[in-house]
Amino acid sequence: xxxxxxxxxxxxxxxxxxxxxxxxxxxxxxxxxxxxxxxxxxxxxxxxxxxxxxxxxxxxxxxxxxxxxxxxxxxxxxxxxxxxxxxxxxxxxxxxxxxxxxxxxxxxxxxxxxxxxxxxxxxxxxxxxxxxxxxxxxxxxxxxxxxxxxxxxxxxxxxxxxxxxxxxxxxxxxxxxxxxxxxxxxxx
Numbered sequence: 158x159x160x161x162x163x164x165x166x167x168x169x170x171x172x173x174x175x176x177x178x179x180x181x182x183x184x185x186x187x188x189x190x191x192x193x194x195x196x197x198x199x200x201x202x203x204x205x206x207x208x209x210x211x212x213x214x215x216x217x218x219x220x221x222x223x224x225x226x227x228x229x230x231x232x233x234x235x236x237x238x239x240x241x242x243x244x245x246x247x248x249x250x251x252x253x254x255x256x257x258x259x260x261x262x263x264x265x266x267x268x269x270x271x272x273x274x275x276x277x278x279x280x281x282x283x284x285x286x287x288x289x290x291x292x293x294x295x296x297x298x299x300x301x302x303x304x305x306x307x308x309x310x311x312x313x314x315x316x317x318x319x320x321x322x323x324x325x326x327x328x329x330x331x332x333x334x335x336x337x338x339x340x341x342x343x344x345x
Contacts, residue, residue, distance in 0.1 A: 165250060166194070166245070166247040166248075166250050167199075167201075167250055169196050172196075172199040172200070172201065173199060173200040173201070174196065174197040174198070174199050174200075175197045175198045175199070175200075175229070175232060175233055175239070175240070175241055176197045176237075176240055177197070178196050178197055180197075180240070180298075180299050180302070181195060181196070181197070181242060181295050181298070181299070182294065182295055182298040184294075185291050185294045185295045185298065188287075188291060188294075189244070189291060190286065192246065192247050192248060193244055193245065193246060193247065193253070193286075193288070194244070194245045194247055195242055195243070195244050195245075195254075195291060195292070195295055196242065196243060196245065197240070197241065197242060197243075198229070198241040198242070198243055198255075199243075200226060200229055200230075202229075202243060202252060203222045203225040203226065203229075204222070205243075205245070205250060205251050205252045206251045206252045207225075207243070207252050207255065208225070209252075209280075210252050210253065210254065210255050210278050210279070210280055211255060211276060211278050212278075213278045213279070213280070213281060214276060214277075214278045237260065237303070238259055238260050239257065239259045240257065240258050240259070240260075240296065240299045241255065241256070241257040241276075242255070242256055242257075242292055242295050242296060242299075243255050244279075244283075244288050244291065244292065246283075252280075253279065253280040253282075253283045253288065254278065254279045254280065254283065254288040254289065254291075254292050255276065255277070255278050255279075255292070256274065256275075256276060256277040256278070256289075256292035256293065256295075256296050257274070257275055257276045257296070258272045258273065258274045258275075258296040258297075258299055258300050258308070259272070259273050260272055260273075260300065260303055260305060261273060263306075266306045269304060269305070269306045270303065270304055270305050270306070271305055271306065271307055271308070271309060272296070272297070272299070272300025272301070272303070272305040272307070272308035272309065273308075273309050273311070274293065274296050274297070274300070274308060274309065274310045274311065275310075275311040277289055277292055277293060279292075289319065290319075290322070290323055293310070293320070293323045293325075294323070296308075297323075297324070310323075310325050
């Protein structure tokens with residue numbers, strides 16, 4: 158998928174967003190460089206290079222715009238669970254940073270929730286501009302203002318110093334198991 162190359166920045170009001178942009182901290186919005194804009198994921202962000210930015214993390218194969226849009230609608234249908242923010246380069250109207258927090262409802266801590274931050278990715282050409290930090294700050298704000306009693310951040314060991322600068326501390330360990338590859342399996 159080739160990203161659109163347009164010079165017209167699309168304002169939030171003209172977009173179909175995953176959630177209200179009012180949930181993003183005003184402090185984070187004002188801390189952004191004037192050439193950049195942070196906002197919720199939009200239904201048209203497939204065309205703005207969303208998958209290309211995610212590919213700096215891991216495999217992000219292009220399943221086509223129709224599948225991407227169906228997945229966007231599935232995230233929105235759950236309501237008040239998935240919050241993906243993107244950083245837009247105003248000159249190109251393309252995504253240069255992304256991150257997600259999802260809220261896990263818990264019975265512990267007096268019926269609360271935990272925010273899980275992941276998929277923090279920044280275009281290689283934008284590194285060093287504090288975009289990752291701004292994305293994490295925005296997601297942490299959403300998590301805390303949604304009632305989360307804690308926010309967990311998923312990371313690789315090489316990024317520990319960066320996440321500590323963002324106010325996070327290393328605690329415990331994580332185990333994972335990948336699903337064995339199968340020829341056919343059902344998707345949710």
